[in-house]
Structures are given as C-alpha cells and as structure tokens.
Amino acid sequence: MRLTNKLYAQHIGWHFKKHWQVQGRRVPKDTGAAAELLKMGVQVKTSEDVLNPKTEPKLVEIVGASLKPIPEDETHPNWHSTACHLFGDSNVLLGGLPQAQVLTNSIEINEFPRQIDEAIFNSQLPKTLDRSVQNAIFSSQLLDAQQVKLPKIKLADRPAYNLPRLYGISQERRNRLLINKLLFEIEKLAGRSVTVRRKLIDNVTFQTSLIKDNDVLVFKISGDKLISSARPLDAIKGKFNGDLPDLYPMKSTVSMPKQHIYTENTFYPIRKDITCSHPHTLFTYFDKTIVGNVHGSEVSKTQFYGRSLLKAFVVAASRAKQLGDVPANGVLQKPIVVQCIQTDGQEFHFGVLQLNTLNLNTDSATKNYWFHRPSVELFSECSYQTGRLYLGGYNSEAFRILNAFYNNF
Amino acid sequence: MQSLTRLLANCTLTLHPQQQRVVAAALQQQQLRTKTKYVEKPKPGAGQQFRRIVHFPEEYTVQPLKITHLAGRDPVTGRMVAKGIGGGIKQQYRWIKWVRDGPSEEGATQEERVVELLRDGCRTAKVALVAVGDELKYILATENMREGDILKTSRFIPRIPVRPNEGDAYPLGALPAGTRIHCLEKNPGQPCHLIHAAGTFGTILRKFDDKVVVQLPSKREFAFDRTCMATVGRLSNIEHNKEHVGSAQRMREMGNRPRSGLWKRKEGKHGRKVRRLPPMTTIAPPAAPKEQEIRLTLNL
Numbered sequence: 001m002r003l004t005n006k007l008y009a010q011h012i013g014w015h016f017k018k019h020w021q022v023q024g025r026r027v028p029k030d031t032g033a034a035a036e037l038l039k040m041g042v043q044v045k046t047s048e049d050v051l052n053p054k055t056e057p058k059l060v061e062i063v064g065a066s067l068k069p070i071p072e073d074e075t076h077p078n079w080h081s082t083a084c085h086l087f088g089d090s091n092v093l094l095g096g097l098p099q100a101q102v103l104t105n106s107i108e109i110n111e112f113p114r115q116i117d118e119a120i121f122n123s124q125l126p127k128t129l130d131r132s133v134q135n136a137i138f139s140s141q142l143l144d145a146q147q148v149k150l151p152k153i154k155l156a157d158r159p160a161y162n163l164p165r166l167y168g169i170s171q172e173r174r175n176r177l178l179i180n181k182l183l184f185e186i187e188k189l190a191g192r193s194v195t196v197r198r199k200l201i202d203n204v205t206f207q208t209s210l211i212k213d214n215d216v217l218v219f220k221i222s223g224d225k226l227i228s229s230a231r232p233l234d235a236i237k238g239k240f241n242g243d244l245p246d247l248y249p250m251k252s253t254v255s256m257p258k259q260h261i262y263t264e265n266t267f268y269p270i271r272k273d274i275t276c277s278h279p280h281t282l283f284t285y286f287d288k289t290i291v292g293n294v295h296g297s298e299v300s301k302t303q304f305y306g307r308s309l310l311k312a313f314v315v316a317a318s319r320a321k322q323l324g325d326v327p328a329n330g331v332l333q334k335p336i337v338v339q340c341i342q343t344d345g346q347e348f349h350f351g352v353l354q355l356n357t358l359n360l361n362t363d364s365a366t367k368n369y370w371f372h373r374p375s376v377e378l379f380s381e382c383s384y385q386t387g388r389l390y391l392g393g394y395n396s397e398a399f400r401i402l403n404a405f406y407n408n409f
Numbered sequence: 410m411q412s413l414t415r416l417l418a419n420c421t422l423t424l425h426p427q428q429q430r431v432v433a434a435a436l437q438q439q440q441l442r443t444k445t446k447y448v449e450k451p452k453p454g455a456g457q458q459f460r461r462i463v464h465f466p467e468e469y470t471v472q473p474l475k476i477t478h479l480a481g482r483d484p485v486t487g488r489m490v491a492k493g494i495g496g497g498i499k500q501q502y503r504w505i506k507w508v509r510d511g512p513s514e515e516g517a518t519q520e521e522r523v524v525e526l527l528r529d530g531c532r533t534a535k536v537a538l539v540a541v542g543d544e545l546k547y548i549l550a551t552e553n554m555r556e557g558d559i560l561k562t563s564r565f566i567p568r569i570p571v572r573p574n575e576g577d578a579y580p581l582g583a584l585p586a587g588t589r590i591h592c593l594e595k596n597p598g599q600p601c602h603l604i605h606a607a608g609t610f611g612t613i614l615r616k617f618d619d620k621v622v623v624q625l626p627s628k629r630e631f632a633f634d635r636t637c638m639a640t641v642g643r644l645s646n647i648e649h650n651k652e653h654v655g656s657a658q659r660m661r662e663m664g665n666r667p668r669s670g671l672w673k674r675k676e677g678k679h680g681r682k683v684r685r686l687p688p689m690t691t692i693a694p695p696a697a698p699k700e701q702e703i704r705l706t707l708n709l
Contacts, residue, residue, distance in 0.1 A: 017709045021447060024705040085543070094524060094540065159498050160662045215543075249520045249559070251543040294545065295471040295538055296501070297525060 078261045084209070084216040085256035087310060090290055094255035096302030097309065098245035102252040103212070104313040105360045106353065106368040107242035112401075113352055113371050114238070119404035125189070125396075132185050133399050138389050140177035141345070141382045144169045151289045174345045175285040176202075179225060182399065186406045194407060197230040199276040207267040208318040212360035215253050218262045219314040225283035226315075228270060231409060232278040233337035236354050240369050255294050266321040279319050281339040281405055284311050288344070301375075304342065308351045309370050312340035316355035330359030331366050339405050346382075348398045349375040350405060376401065450488050459483060459491040460664065461531070463502045471538065471545045473501035476531070478664070497664025500530025506546040507592065507602045509578035509638055511562030518561040523576070526550050526645075533607035535645040537576075549592060549605065551575045551642035566635065575642035581613065581621040582635030588613045590639040593623065597636045599695045607649035610642070622689060630689040 008014065034044045070076055093099040101108055111117065150166045169177075187195050204226045209218045247254075270277040286307070291299060299307075316336045320326055325333060336355040341348060351372035357364060380393030451457055461476045462484055481494035511519040521541040529536045535550040539560065548560075553575055560576040563583070570585035584590065589610040595601040604611050609626040616622070620632040623639075654660050657667075673679050 013709075017447075020707065020709050024707065025702045026705065027700045027702045094545070160658075249522055249542070250540045253543045254540050255545060256543075295503075295525070295527075296473045297527070 072261060076261050078263055080216075080260055080262065082216060083258040083260050084218040084262045085253040086259050086262065087217070087219045087221070087256055087314075089220075089222055090292065091255070091257065092291060092293060092299050092303040093306045093310070094293065094303075095247055095250060095252075095306070096300060096304075097306040098302070099247060099250070099252055099254070100306035100309040100313075101370065102244050102247055103217070103360070104309060104368060104370075105244070105357065105364055106309060106313070106370040107240060107244065109240055109242070109369060109371045110373065111371065112350070112373060113236040116352070116371075116401075116404050116408055119407060120400050123400055123403060125400065125403070129185065129189075129399075130394075130396055133182065133396065134391055134394060136178065136181035136185065137379060137382055137391060137394075140174050140181060141169070142384065142389060144173065144177060146170065146173055171287045171289070171345065172285065175287075175343060176224070178345055179283055179343070182402060183406070185399075186403050189403065190407055197276070197409075198280065198406070199228045201226045201228065201269065204269040205267060206269065206314045206318045207263075207265065208314060208321055209262070209264040209266070210317065210358060210360055212252070213362060216262075216264075217253070217256075217360075218259075218264070219310070219317070221284075221311055221314045223282045223311065223315065224285045226269070226279065227281040227283075227406070228276045229278050229280040229409065230276050232334075233280060233339070233408065235335045235337060236352070236369065236371070242367070244367070257294070266318050268318040268322040272322055279315050279336070279338045280408075281341060282311060282315050284308070284340065284342045286342055286344040304375070305349060305351075305372065308340045308342040308349050308372070309353065311342070312338045312351060312353035312370075313355070313368070315340075316353055317358060320355060320358060326358055329357075330364070331357045339408065341402065341405065346379060347375050347377050348402070350401050448486050448488055450486055450490055451483055453491045460494055461502075463504075463531075465504065469504060469506060469546070471503070471547060473503055476500065476502050493666050493668060494664060495666045496661055498530070498662050502531045503527065503529045503536050503547050505536065505548060507600070509548070509562050509592070509640060511564050511578065513564040515565050515567065517565070518563045521560045521562065523550075523554055523556055523558040523560065525556060526554065532605070533646060533649050534605065535607075548576075548640070550645040551591070551640070552608075552645055552647055553642070554645065564636075564638070573641040576640065578638055578640045580636045581623070581633055581639055582616070582619075584613055584621075584639065584641065586613050586615055588641060589643050590623070590641055591644050592638075592640040593633065594637040594639065595633070595692060596695050597634050601695075604644070607644055607646035609644055611639075620691065629686055632689060632691040634692070 037044050073079070087093075093103070095102075097108065100106075112120070146169045147167045148170050150168050150170070152165070153163050155161055155163070183200070202225055203222060205220075205222045207218075207220045209216060211217070284307075286299075286304065288299060291307070293299065293303070316338045319338075320332055320336050327333070332355065338353050338355070340351045340353065343349070349372070351370060354369040354371075356368050357366040359366070376398045377393065377395055378398040379391055379395065382391050384390065453459065459479050459481045461478050464475050464477070466474075476499070478497065478499070479494070480496070481489055481491040483490045511517075519541065521539045523537050524540050524545075525538040527536045527538060527547075532549075536547050537550040537554055539546050539548055558576060560578070561574070562578040563571075564580060566580050566582040571579060571583050573579060573584060573588065578592075581590075581593075589612055591604040591610055593603045593611055595603055604626060606626070611626065612624045614622045614624055614630060616635070617632075619635050621635050621637075622630055622632050624630050654663070675681065
C-alpha cells in the first residue's frame with residue numbers, strides 16, 4: 001500500500017509551486033523612484049531596514065577565571081608597522097649555508113682554527129676509551145628504559161600503507177643522553193683543572209635583533225646545552241679573506257617568516273657579573289620532525305650546516321650586546337668566539353664562529369669568520385642483531401673533535 | 410463467512426482520547442512526508458569541482474595547505490552532485506601563483522630562481538618552488554626545468570619576437586609563432602589560466618590584428634588577446650597519460666569509486682564520431698558579474 005500521497009502532475013497547485021521556483025527570483029530594476037524621492041527630500045529605506053532593524057548585541061564584560069587572549073592585530077602592545085624577519089628553532093634557511101653566510105656577514109673557512117687542528121692531531125686518548133664511548137652510544141640509543149610512541153613513518157611509494165606504530169626512546173632523549181655521556185667521558189679525561197673553569201647549562205634561550213639593509217631581523221633560538229667558561233675564547237690568530245656568496249635573485253631574508261608582533265630586546269641567559277658567563281660551546285639538537293622547511297621539504301645538508309652557523313651567531317651577537325661595547329660602526333673591539341656543535345644523535349657538525357662585527361650590511365668591510373668541516377658520523381647503525389647489541393661504522397673522529405672543542409681555551 | 414462480514418461491518422472502533430492523539434500525530438506525520446523541501450543543486454561540469462575544498466589562508470603562502478574531501482557533494486547543500494568520487498589518500502595542496510607579474514618597460518625583466526621541483530598530490534604536473542627577492546612561490550614545472558634555473562618574466566611586447574627559454578613568461582604578442590606554451594591567461598587580467606595538466610602544451614599558430622591564435626591541447630584553435638600572459642614550454646610529467654592505474658585499489662587511493670558500468674565505448678551516444686574540428690573561435694571577454702537577485706519568500 002502506498003503510504004504517501006500520489007503526485008497529481010496536472011494539479012494546479014503543483015504547477016504554481018514549480019512556477020514560483022522560477023518567478024520567485026527577481027532582479028530589481030532601478031526605476032529612478034528612489035532618486036526622485038531623495039530629490040524631494042524624502043528619506044529612502046530598504047524594506048529590510050524597516051522590518052528587521054539591526055541591533056548590536058550588548059557586550060557584557062564578565063570577570064572570569066581565564067584571561068582573554070590578546071588579539072594579534074594592530075592593538076597588540078608589541079605590534080610594529082614594519083614586519084621583522086624571524087629566525088626561530090623550527091625553521092631553516094632555504095638557501096642553506098650560503099644564505100646564512102650572507103645573512104650573518106660571515107666568510108666560510110673549510111678547516112678548524114690551527115690550535116683545534118693541532119689538539120685533534122696531538123690528542124692521546126687511552127685505548128679503553130673507544131669501549132666507553134661505544135657503551136655510551138648503546139646506553140643512549142638502545143638501553144634506556146623510556147618507551148614512547150615514535151613519530152609516524154610514511155613510505156613515499158606506498159602512501160596508503162599504515163606501518164605499525166613503533167615505541168622507543170624519543171629523539172630528544174637520545175640526543176640528551178648521548179651528549180651527557182660523551183661530556184662525562186671528556187670531563188674524566190680533562191681533569192679538575194679544566195672542569196672547574198667550565199659550567200654546563202641545559203635548555204637556554206637567546207634572543208637578539210639586528211638591522212640588515214633596512215630589514216629588521218629577529219633571532220629567537222634555544223640552545224640545548226651551553227658550556228660557559230671562566231675566560232672568553234681567544235680570538236683566532238691569522239688573516240682570513242674571502243667573499244660572500246652571491247644569492248641573486250634571492251635576498252638573504254628569503255624563507256624567514258615575516259611577523260609584525262615582536263620585541264627588539266636582547267636576551268643572554270647568564271648575567272655578565274657571574275664568573276662563568278662567557279659562551280664557550282653551544283650544543284644544539286636536530287630533530288627532523290620539529291625542524292623543517294617552510295614548504296614542507298626535508299632539510300638538506302647545506303641547510304643543516306647553515307643552522308649551526310646561525311645558532312652560533314645568535315649566541316655571540318646576544319653576548320656582544322649584553323657586554324654593551326658595540327660602537328656605532330658595529331665592529332667589536334674584542335671579537336667574540338663561540339663554538340657550535342649540532343647533532344641528530346648520529347651525525348655531528350662542528351663549527352667555530354668568530355664574531356668581528358655586528359654590522360650586517362652589504363657594504364661592511366669587516367667580516368665574521370666561520371670555521372667548519374663537513375659533518376662527521378659517530379656511527380652508521382646502532383641496533384639489535386640476532387638479539388645482540390650491534391654498532392656499525394663507529395668513527396672515533398667525532399669524539400676526538402668534541403674533546404678538542406671542550407679543552408679549547 | 411457472510412455473518413463474519415456483517416459482524417465486522419457493525420463493529421465500531423472505540424479509541425481512548427490518548428490513543429486518538431497518537432493516531433492523529435501519525436496521520437499528520439504522514440501528511441508532512443509529502444511536503445518536501447526544494448533544494449537547488451549545482452550541475453556538474455560547470456567549472457566547479459566537488460572533489461575537495463582547499464582551506465586557503467588570507468595571504469599567499471608556500472606552506473602545504475589542508476584540504477577537506479567532498480566525495481562529490483555540493484558544499485552548500487551537502488547533496489550529491491558528482492558520482493564516482495569518494496575516499497582516497499589525503500594529500501596536501503600547494504597553492505600555485507598563477508599570475509606571473511613582471512615589469513612592462515622595454516628591456517626590463519624580472520628574474521626568478523627555481524629552488525626545488527616537487528610532486529603535488531592534488532595535480533598531475535610537477536610543481537616548482539621559485540624564489541625572487543624575499544618571496545617564495547609555486548609555479549607549474551615544465552618538462553626540462555631543473556633546480557637552479559633562472560626564469561624571466563616581462564609584460565613588454567617588442568617589435569621583434571623574443572627568443573624565450575622554458576619557464577619564461579611573456580605576453581602572447583612577444584612570443585614567436587610555433588612556441589609551445591602553457592598557463593595561458595584567458596583574457597588580460599581574468600583569473601582564469603588554461604593548460605595545466607601534465608605533459609600538455611598549446612602552440613602559437615599565427616597572429617592577426619591584436620589577436621594571437623593558439624592551438625589548445627584539444628586541437629581546437631582560439632584567438633586570444635596579444636597581451637595575455639603565457640609561460641613557455643611543455644608541462645612536466647610527460648609520461649602521465651601513458652601511466653596505467655594498475656589496480657582497482659590504486660583507483661580507490663586516487664579517490665575514485667567504482668564506475669557505473671553504463672558507459673559503452675562503441676555503442677549509442679558514447680560511440681565514436683568522426684567530425685571536423687569547429688573553426689577558430691575568438692575568446693569572448695569575461696562575462697559581466699551577475700546582478701544580485703531577490704528571493705521572494707512566499708510559502709507555497
């Protein structure tokens with residue numbers, strides 16, 4: 001039995017409905033009546049205004065437990081009309097090391113300063129040390145008890161495939177454990193005479209802002225570990241010349257996000273009247289799930305190197321500004337030397353920056369120096385094989401350089 | 410049997426008031442079922458796509474954008490419009506900057522560097538990340554484009570046609586006949602660019618008055634204004650049309666549902682027709698915006 005009514009297609013009401021679907025839509029033609037009435041001084045209102053006059057909802061200020069978020073617009077107290085270019089922890093420079101060089105006005109020297117080279121060459125490490133370093137690698141990469149959900153892995157050629165979710169030691173913890181254990185080994189070797197002149201601080205932040213060719217640059221970075229020393233590192237002896245790379249047609253600020261809300265103050269984590277306040281070495285971790293390009297691509301080798309340079313630069317620049325003896329032309333009377341080590345737990349990149357000037361403009365005659373070598377792998381594989389710990393491609397070079405960096409003064 | 414019929418005819422159904430109300434409500438509901446809401450749906454094939462919505466931010470960005478799958482539904486009414494769409498792997502959308510703007514003075518060109526070539530899951534051709542000054546943007550990559558290439562853009566039309574390289578953008582009037590082009594502006598300033606699909610290209614055939622005749626990938630000829638901007642070269646991923654989908658599952662991964670089975674290649678209206686191409690057509694200027702209409706709300 002049919003429950004609904006039958007459609008009477010010839011029903012006049014049905015026809016009216018169909019017709020109204022077309023005729024119910026009209027474009028009003030301007031007859032000139034409104035203009036004529038206005039000429040006569042009669043006020044013209046739309047029917048909508050008369051029938052549904054707009055009423056503003058009355059805002060009631062309620063004092064609640066949570067503060068209202070400050071709107072991120074012109075009313076924000078830190079709003080500037082000129083946007084700054086920001087370099088933070090999670091972005092890298094698109095142009096990699098060449099862009100970092102132009103941005104920080106630094107020339108690249110593809111070797112370490114002579115004293116570090118000599119220290120690496122002359123270092124006589126005990127034979128048992130390799131075993132200790134390997135144990136440090138095992139205990140940080142495999143033997144730690146932490147079990148957290150690791151980031152999702154996607155296969156590029158099989159995007160629909162969901163791999164089983166792995167649990168293990170987080171990248172951040174691996175890095176932290178490895179660096180702590182390696183530093184422990186180094187401190188044992190160095191002895192008390194050196195270690196009393198060094199202090200270690202974890203999770204430090206640095207902030208500074210500079211002006212380069214009328215662009216405001218704001219650097220806001222965090223260092224995962226800072227070694228500070230009682231004495232500043234000596235300026236590197238020797239004369240170094242070189243040219244800055246040509247980025248044409250890119251500007252050195254490309255891929256740095258623009259922001260209107262920023263502060264121009266400088267922050268260095270240790271007060272300058274504290275004994276061990278001089279920056280010595282900055283450790284920074286690289287986690288590809290956090291650090292990435294603006295356009296979502298993988299970070300390349302040169303971008304990895306560029307990140308080390310920028311981190312070292314921000315430490316040195318914020319220290320120079322804290323000391324407060326920067327003349328008008330930006331050339332520092334006493335250069336600041338900072339060592340930087342970037343690692344993803346496996347690959348180590350070492351560099352030394354000598355900050356000669358804070359003048360980043362293209363016409364600056366004085367340049368900063370960036371000494372570095374290509375990155376070194378501490379090991380190529382660390383896993384369980386047939387139920388036993390396995391370390392493949394162990395390279396003691398990384399530890400020797402790390403040791404030389406720590407003992408440098 | 411007769412007595413039974415008589416008995417039933419004399420029998421009167423007595424209902425309590427509460428029961429009566431229930432019956433009345435049921436009857437009313439039955440009545441309401443016939444009163445349907447008239448919903449206006451858009452027609453498929455009118456330039457609107459029902460596969461996904463891209464969540465565009467206010468300002469241009471090279472960040473991969475988030476999308477929402479529509480599965481063939483009209484986002485306004487939520488009603489099914491296009492059949493055979495649904496599911497698939499969630500891709501990220503890269504916002505292409507279609508307008509290639511350059512200086513309009515003689516001899517001046519804007520130079521841009523190709524930084525990276527990328528595969529975009531939402532389109533067939535490859536995408537090139539291009540940097541100029543402190544700006545980054547995406548354009549469609551051409552067949553032979555490589556990282557580090559310098560692309561030129563100019564809006565000036567010289568007396569003698571320019572000798573362009575792949576990826577350069579010039580007005581149609583500045584390019585020599587026989588040039589392969591893509592990303593062709595339909596009308597000067599109109600936000601509508603033709604020739605986007607992988608491996609396709611248009612060819613500049615001849616020029617007359619202030620028009621330039623271009624053969625589009627459909628082999629049809631159209632006359633465009635000579636100031637319409639076009640990018641030189643054939644689009645990347647030229648093997649795309651020869652690639653096999655391979656499996657039904659791959660089809661599902663691409664977001665397509667099983668076909669209806671009603672299409673017959675060789676029969677009836679779907680069958681092969683050999684016809685001459687229509688003659689050259691001049692591209693009409695963009696239509697004037699539709700006047701705002703009033704919806705009268707008489708409840709019929």
